[in-house]
Amino acid sequence: MDDLIYNQRFWPDRGNVMRAEDAVIENISMDNRTGFVTISYRDTNDYCMNEQVVVLAVDRDTVIRDAFGNPMSFRDLRQGMTVDAEFSAMMTRSMPPQSRAYRITVVNRMEETHVTEGMVLDVDLNNRFLYTGNPNDIYSQIRFVITDSTVIRDRRGRQIRLRDLRIGDFVRVIHATFMTMSIPPQTTAFEVQVL
Incomplete structure (x- = not known):
């Protein structure tokens, strides 16, 4: 996984966490014990709206929940779901970049x-x-x-x-x-x- 370091057993300080709201799951794959979830989301700044794509590394420490707070597993995730995600600001330089996922909240089970x-x-x-x-x-x-x-x-x-x-x-x-x-x-x- 390039130079990504994702095997920490703690959440870093909150300043190093990025958030994506209403992101769409584009792809899901598995490699050994790590799952990978590719999401796309709109990043709005003062000047324009950009689409961002990031691959989230999901391990056993990643918290996955539905919109009501009920626990979910990696196997419950599906392409097309809308999610909110919290992930490390430390990313690989690959395209798309990869980052460690801390929390994934399923907002909508399937996108229209x-x-x-x-x-x-x-x-x-x-x-x-x-x-x-x-x-x-x-x-x-x-x-x-x-x-x-x-x-x-x-x-x-x-x-x-x-x-x-x-x-x-x-x-x-x-x-x-x-x-x-x-x-x-x-x-x-x-x-x-x-x-």
């Missing part, structure tokens, strides 16, 4: 979804992006983040890989309602169906 249909304009295998929309209108285009949890299906409903999608395919994408303010806007794809 939207459905978008469009033509595949590009498939970026290196960054795991799928671009759809009208090639002559940048304002109609959307960049979808394809995670390990994204399900991609062909016309017959069989599961396929991102590399199997072709420019010109017409697809239906079930995705998060939250989009970045970039051009084109970016959001997470939960399911991609070739039509």
Whole structure:
């Protein structure tokens, strides 16, 4: 895990804790005894609103609770959930950065979804992006983040890989309602169906 130090058995002083409110779980994975939860959230400062992405290292000392304070386990977390998170201000220099999670509170069990249909304009295998929309209108285009949890299906409903999608395919994408303010806007794809 790069140079991340996350095996402390105590909470550092409160000045070293970062908070993310209404963050969306983008991806969940496990490596040995450490779980990793990728979240995206809006960081608002005086000048603009930026989307931040961070990978939270979740271990046995991480407190996970629902909105009513009931304890939850790492296995209860799902992609698309809305959470509040408290994590260490010490992060790796990787992209996205990684940090130790102290507390995760599930605010909403599942985020609402939207459905978008469009033509595949590009498939970026290196960054795991799928671009759809009208090639002559940048304002109609959307960049979808394809995670390990994204399900991609062909016309017959069989599961396929991102590399199997072709420019010109017409697809239906079930995705998060939250989009970045970039051009084109970016959001997470939960399911991609070739039509």
